[in-house]
Amino acid sequence: TQLLEQSPQFxxxxxxxxxxxxxxxxxxxxSLQWYRQEPGEGPVLLVTVVTGGEVKxxxxxxxxxxxxxxxxxxxxxxxxxxxTGLYLCAGAHDGNxxxxxxxxxxxxxx
Amino acid sequence: KAGxxxxxxxxxxxxxxxxxLSCSPISGHRSxxxxxxxxxxGLQFLFEYxxxxxxxxGNFPGRFSGRQFSNSRSEMNVSTLELGDSALYLCASSLVGxxxxxxxxxxxxxxxx
Numbered sequence: 001t002q003l004l005e006q007s008p009q010f011x012x013x014x015x016x017x018x019x020x021x022x023x024x025x026x027x028x029x030x031s032l033q034w035y036r037q038e039p040g041e042g043p044v045l046l047v048t049v050v051t052g053g054e055v056k057x058x059x060x061x062x063x064x065x066x067x068x069x070x071x072x073x074x075x076x077x078x079x080x081x082x083x084t085g086l087y088l089c090a091g092a093h094d095g096n097x098x099x100x101x102x103x104x105x106x107x108x109x110x
Numbered sequence: 111k112a113g114x115x116x117x118x119x120x121x122x123x124x125x126x127x128x129x130x131l132s133c134s135p136i137s138g139h140r141s142x143x144x145x146x147x148x149x150x151x152g153l154q155f156l157f158e159y160x161x162x163x164x165x166x167x168g169n170f171p172g173r174f175s176g177r178q179f180s181n182s183r184s185e186m187n188v189s190t191l192e193l194g195d196s197a198l199y200l201c202a203s204s205l206v207g208x209x210x211x212x213x214x215x216x217x218x219x220x221x222x223x
Contacts, residue, residue, distance in 0.1 A: 035214075042114070042200050042214030043153075088153065097166050098143075098212070100153035 006101035023089035114215035135203030
């Protein structure tokens with residue numbers, strides 16, 4: 001059973017379009033992280049959100065943590081081909097263990 | 111500062127064999143966590159080591175084991191390999207086990223035939 005549900009599983013869009021990826025759970029997390037992973041590489045941490053309702057911006061990426069700290073979203077504005085990759089959310093849960101979502105595969109076409 | 115390194119990057123084994131994977135954390139990091147990544151199950155936590163002690167463990171069979179050395183380098187071992195063990199094995203390091211700031215290595219791709 002996945003504690004963290006990510007949607008959509010796959011996303012194929014044109015360069016310049018906007019998109020949002022969702023990460024939902026019935027559990028409360030002390031913090032939530034977003035990673036991006038490229039083929040053949042390990043995940044790279046993009047951001048950590050810790051406060052309910054928190055919004056963080058990283059250039060064209062906007063991350064939001066739900067008020068109840070059970071869900072999060074990642075919004076990308078004007079996607080570029082370099083944004084292509086696997087996006088993973090992970091919640092800090094049950095002590096020091098991290099629980100990962102299944103991921104969203106994003107393909108940005110030129 | 112050098113990142114997390116994992117060796118080997120690729121490995122092919124046959125069923126029944128055993129394998130040892132190695133991870134060198136970022137200098138100064140004392141916590142090392144291991145994950146298994148497969149297309150079907152995603153990223154799953156195997157175990158975490160801190161100061162040479164296993165501090166957390168995921169839901170994997172006893173065939174999966176690990177250890178950490180005094181220099182924080184870590185190894186994981188899988189005995190009696192099964193086809194389903196084919197996966198990308200990722201190691202992540204952090205300063206003191208703070209899960210908010212983990213840094214992943216490139217992984218070891220294991221193929222079991």
